[in-house]
Amino acid sequence: xxxxxxxxxxxxxxxxxxxxxxxxxxxxxxxxxxxxxxxxxxxxxxxxxxxxxxxxxxxxxxxxxxxxxxxxxxxxxxxxxxxxxxxxxxxxxxxxxxxxxxxxxxxxxxxxxxxxxxxxxxxxxxxxxxxxxxxxxxxxxxxxxxxxxxxxxxxxxxxxxxxxxxxxxxxxxxxxxxxxxxxxxxxxxxxxxxxxxxxxxxxxxxxxxxxxxxxxxxxxxxxxxxxxxxxxxxxxxxxxxxxxxxxxxxxxxxxxxxxxxxxxxxxxxxxxxxxxxxxxxxxxxxxxxxxxxxxxxxxxxxxxxxxxxxxxxxxxxxxxxxxxxxxxxxxxxxxxxxxxxxxxxxxxxxxxxxxxxxxxxxxxxxxxxxxxxxxxxxxxxxxxxxxxxxxxxxxxxxxxxxxxxxxxxxxxxxxxxxxxxxxxxxxxxxxxxxxxxxxxxxxxxxxxxxxxxxxxxxxxxxxxxxxxxxxxxxxxxxxxxxxxxxxxxxxxxxxxxxxxxxxxxxxxxxxxxxxxxxxxxxxxxxxxxxxxxxxxxxxxxxxxxxxxxxxxxxxxxxxxxxxxxxxxxxxxxxxxxxxxxxxxxxxxxxxxxxxxxxxxxxxxxxxxxxxxxxxxxxxxxxxxxxxxxxxxxxxxxxxxxxxxxxxxxxxxxxxxxxxxxxxxxxxxxxxxxxxxxxxxxxxxxxxxxxxxxxxxxxxxxxxxxxxxxxxxxxxxxxxxxxxxxxxxxxxxxxxxxxxxxxxxxxxxxxxxxxxxxxxxxxxxxxxxxxxxxxxxxxxxxxxxxxxxxxxxxxxxxxxxxxxxxxxxxxxxxxxxxxxxxxxxxxxxxxxxxxxxxxxxxxxxxxxxxx
RNA sequence: GCCGAAGUGGUGGAAUGGUAGACACGUCGGUCUCAAAAACCGAUGGCUUCUGGCCGUGCCGGUUCGAGUCCGGCCUUCGGUACCA
Numbered sequence: 001x002x003x004x005x006x007x008x009x010x011x012x013x014x015x016x017x018x019x020x021x022x023x024x025x026x027x028x029x030x031x032x033x034x035x036x037x038x039x040x041x042x043x044x045x046x047x048x049x050x051x052x053x054x055x056x057x058x059x060x061x062x063x064x065x066x067x068x069x070x071x072x073x074x075x076x077x078x079x080x081x082x083x084x085x086x087x088x089x090x091x092x093x094x095x096x097x098x099x100x101x102x103x104x105x106x107x108x109x110x111x112x113x114x115x116x117x118x119x120x121x122x123x124x125x126x127x128x129x130x131x132x133x134x135x136x137x138x139x140x141x142x143x144x145x146x147x148x149x150x151x152x153x154x155x156x157x158x159x160x161x162x163x164x165x166x167x168x169x170x171x172x173x174x175x176x177x178x179x180x181x182x183x184x185x186x187x188x189x190x191x192x193x194x195x196x197x198x199x200x201x202x203x204x205x206x207x208x209x210x211x212x213x214x215x216x217x218x219x220x221x222x223x224x225x226x227x228x229x230x231x232x233x234x235x236x237x238x239x240x241x242x243x244x245x246x247x248x249x250x251x252x253x254x255x256x257x258x259x260x261x262x263x264x265x266x267x268x269x270x271x272x273x274x275x276x277x278x279x280x281x282x283x284x285x286x287x288x289x290x291x292x293x294x295x296x297x298x299x300x301x302x303x304x305x306x307x308x309x310x311x312x313x314x315x316x317x318x319x320x321x322x323x324x325x326x327x328x329x330x331x332x333x334x335x336x337x338x339x340x341x342x343x344x345x346x347x348x349x350x351x352x353x354x355x356x357x358x359x360x361x362x363x364x365x366x367x368x369x370x371x372x373x374x375x376x377x378x379x380x381x382x383x384x385x386x387x388x389x390x391x392x393x394x395x396x397x398x399x400x401x402x403x404x405x406x407x408x409x410x411x412x413x414x415x416x417x418x419x420x421x422x423x424x425x426x427x428x429x430x431x432x433x434x435x436x437x438x439x440x441x442x443x444x445x446x447x448x449x450x451x452x453x454x455x456x457x458x459x460x461x462x463x464x465x466x467x468x469x470x471x472x473x474x475x476x477x478x479x480x481x482x483x484x485x486x487x488x489x490x491x492x493x494x495x496x497x498x499x500x501x502x503x504x505x506x507x508x509x510x511x512x513x514x515x516x517x518x519x520x521x522x523x524x525x526x527x528x529x530x531x532x533x534x535x536x537x538x539x540x541x542x543x544x545x546x547x548x549x550x551x552x553x554x555x556x557x558x559x560x561x562x563x564x565x566x567x568x569x570x571x572x573x574x575x576x577x578x579x580x581x582x583x584x585x586x587x588x589x590x591x592x593x594x595x596x597x598x599x600x601x602x603x604x605x606x607x608x609x610x611x612x613x614x615x616x617x618x619x620x621x622x623x624x625x626x627x628x629x630x631x632x633x634x635x636x637x638x639x640x641x642x643x644x645x646x647x648x649x650x651x652x653x654x655x656x657x658x659x660x661x662x663x664x665x666x667x668x669x670x671x672x673x674x675x676x677x678x679x680x681x682x683x684x685x686x687x688x689x690x691x692x693x694x695x696x697x698x699x700x701x702x703x704x705x706x707x708x709x710x711x712x713x714x715x716x717x718x719x720x721x722x723x724x725x726x727x728x729x730x731x732x733x734x735x736x737x738x739x740x741x742x743x744x745x746x747x748x749x750x751x752x753x754x755x756x757x758x759x760x761x762x763x764x765x766x767x768x769x770x771x772x773x774x775x776x777x778x779x780x781x782x783x784x785x786x787x788x789x790x791x792x793x794x795x796x797x798x799x800x801x802x803x804x805x806x807x808x809x810x811x812x813x814x815x816x817x818x819x820x821x822x823x824x825x826x827x828x829x830x831x832x833x834x835x836x837x838x839x840x841x842x843x844x845x846x847x848x849x850x
Numbered sequence: 851g852c853c854g855a856a857g858u859g860g861u862g863g864a865a866u867g868g869u870a871g872a873c874a875c876g877u878c879g880g881u882c883u884c885a886a887a888a889a890c891c892g893a894u895g896g897c898u899u900c901u902g903g904c905c906g907u908g909c910c911g912g913u914u915c916g917a918g919u920c921c922g923g924c925c926u927u928c929g930g931u932a933c934c935a
Contacts, residue, residue: 222852573855648928658875721874795915
């Protein structure tokens with residue numbers, strides 16, 4: 001054994017051994033219980049960053065821990081390889097997205113291998129592989145057959161100068177990030193997945209996911225946004241037909257005094273009277289322009305325009321002017337709102353601005369509401385007034401009764417509405433899965449026949465960032481013949497949202513080599529669901545909801561037998577760092593800043609906010625220098641020790657040194673004691689050895705609980721540090737070689753999931769030839785934990801005043817007597833009346849005086 | 851705006867409603883050394899009349915024998931907000 005810890009050669013040795021022996025390759029055989037551990041796969045941005053190191057170190061601890069516990073662990077890795085940055089690189093640096101992506105993957109793969117993560121690399125794939133995305137195209141065809149994929153019109157961000165569609169991220173202050181032109185809203189026909197068909201099931205199953213963090217479930221429930229109420233029809237005054245609204249407040253229908261439509265509402269222009277037309281058109285155009293970010297926000301000025309048309313309140317017969325209002329969203333409900341200014345704050349502000357009538361229909365307890373003097377809407381509970389036969393009822397009861405009333409008279413019906421909208425999957429981009437559809441002038445939309453799959457992304461296209469998707473300019477791709485009539489036709493040039501790929505990759509890991517379809521049922525049924533899924537909180541809603549949706553779709557297509565994909569979920573906090581920018585060069589990487597100045601031009605770098613590390617803001621740290629300087633084990637240990645997984649981690653490097661020092665201490669503890677413990681007998685159980693054994697076994701229990709139960713790796717590591725500190729200061733080691741050996745072996749075995757290279761090496765040094773996995777996870781001995789004495793804290797009126805040591809089995813009277821006799825306590829109690837004594841067994845005594 | 855979360859020493863963090871600050875970083879002091887580094891040992895929330903006491907977990911209030919922890923109201927920061935992934 002070397003005298004000093006030298007990470008480099010040790011890590012190279014074990015990584016080579018794992019690779020050569022295919023140590024982490026798994027199959028469905030083996031007779032052990034299965035455990036599928038998955039971390040969210042990375043976007044191949046070029047280099048791994050600390051967020052990856054953290055995410056994958058957490059995952060690897062669990063994978064190795066479960067393996068030590070005797071599970072058959074599937075732990076795969078791959079690449080979420082389609083997406084915008086590849087295309088941006090193509091535009092900026094004239095690199096083909098495929099080349100850029102594959103180079104990045106090669107880079108990052110070697111970085112991950114250097115970290116020593118225990119992946120089954122034989123299952124690796126990238127979503128840009130034809131062998132992956134062709135099956136996605138097949139799933140799309142099946143969804144299309146079932147009506148789960150359909151086309152409809154929707155708006156995109158359009159840069160008129162670049163003649164191209166922008167992602168939300170590419171819009172800065174309503175302007176194009178490349179050319180600074182004002183971004184417009186543009187209508188396009190796009191593909192959608194009917195996730196709303198599954199809204200109820202997605203909601204119901206949130207109550208059946210005990211292994212998910214409650215905040216994530218809450219966010220998903222709120223995103224789905226189920227509300228119950230009524231659809232009510234308001235007849236038009238001058239024409240046939242009616243305006244249909246959805247409301248959760250049918251109890252206020254008697255107070256509806258005007259109507260608000262979304263500017264995009266199909267009736268908007270149809271109803272507008274000729275003399276109002278100019279103003280209405282101008283309003284629609286204006287709202288559409290400011291659309292994006294601000295609409296729906298409460299601070300936005302409520303604005304509207306009168307259409308000149310009227311409808312009738314179906315229960316009062318009252319005449320209601322029809323307005324268009326900028327805060328009414330076409331995507332939610334029916335795109336029309338019955339306005340009750342007395343009991344809805346937005347309607348109230350709107351009514352004040354346009355001088356519209358107010359009618360109180362719910363009277364809160366106390367002073368009667370006076371419409372003329374109200375300063376805000378009353379949205380709380382109260383008693384019904386001005387509501388015909390419903391007067392005098394509580395408004396909650398009236399909700400039910402009015403719903404029945406409307407339904408009986410055919411004026412409306414009870415209805416459930418979700419906030420969730422269908423999932424728009426069309427992207428006007430090159431670097432994504434081509435949507436397998438052909439447009440024929442004669443036959444219309446024709447899905448690509450299954451035997452013609454895959455629709456392969458062409459390689460020879462040009463990237464300018466202007467003039468729309470490169471695919472649309474590739475004649476070779478575009479021109480095809482209609483599969484139905486054989487006539488000339490053109491291909492769909494939109495590609496899928498990259499969330500589609502990440503919605504089913506976890507299933508493909510079970511059978512990445514399967515050639516007969518997307519999913520090999522028997523293998524997928526063995527491995528799925530994922531037992532533990534680990535990834536960033538930023539995916540709490542969208543990715544996780546889409547993946548849940550896709551699982552249900554695959555089930556209904558008969559491909560899997562599964563309702564939910566992820567049994568347990570751990571959402572890790574983000575790794576954050578301050579951003580820096582230069583007035584001339586924009587965002588700066590940390591290494592581009594020197595003494596607070598931009599290295600390129602010397603200008604003062606502006607210190608920005610602390611944000612999630614991201615490629616686009618360039619506030620990223622490359623873990624490579626940590627690995628080369630300290631080794632992968634130190635990098636792993638630090639990312640786990642710095643904070644519990646669910647917390648955000650503000651990056652700073654203080655503390656790395658401490659983790660490295662600790663590993664050196666562990667190394668030396670073994671090295672220094674190797675001779676002593678070489679021929680050790682079983683651990684001694686009396687005297688000083690007993691103390692050491694107690695801590696050894698207590699540490700085994702704590703580390704086990706911290707890893708298994710709550711994923712608090714920082715406290716698990718701290719516990720091992722305490723044991724190592726104790727080993728260093730243990731004075732009776734000459735008389736306790738057995739207990740010393742037990743303690744040192746426990747340290748190595750407990751550290752194995754965190755610092756696997758070092759642990760394997762030390763395990764060898766301790767004379768074990770068949771590896772740590774053969775040894776399994778250590779068990780604690782309850783007998784070693786038994787304590788003879790306990791320290792009891794004594795409080796007076798809740799303040800700590802002293803401590804007393806009593807026998808572990810002392811009864812309450814003994815403890816109370818000892819507490820009252822403690823000198824400092826006695827001093828405080830002199831002249832006071834003891835009113836009550838609270839005794840918490842084994843912990844504390846609180847004496848209440850006064 | 852809406853939804854979710856976080857706020858504790860100089861720093862990262864610890865604490866089933868029961869000793870606030872485990873463990874580590876940093877700092878200070880010491881041992882070793884010609885010297886330095888490394889290593890090791892010790893101290894380290896603030897104030898104080900110092901075997902002790904007072905204050906202290908973003909702010910205000912409440913529940914409780916006892917609150918960092920539970921409840922109500924704020925403030926600040928972070929994430930998501932449907933085309934970043």
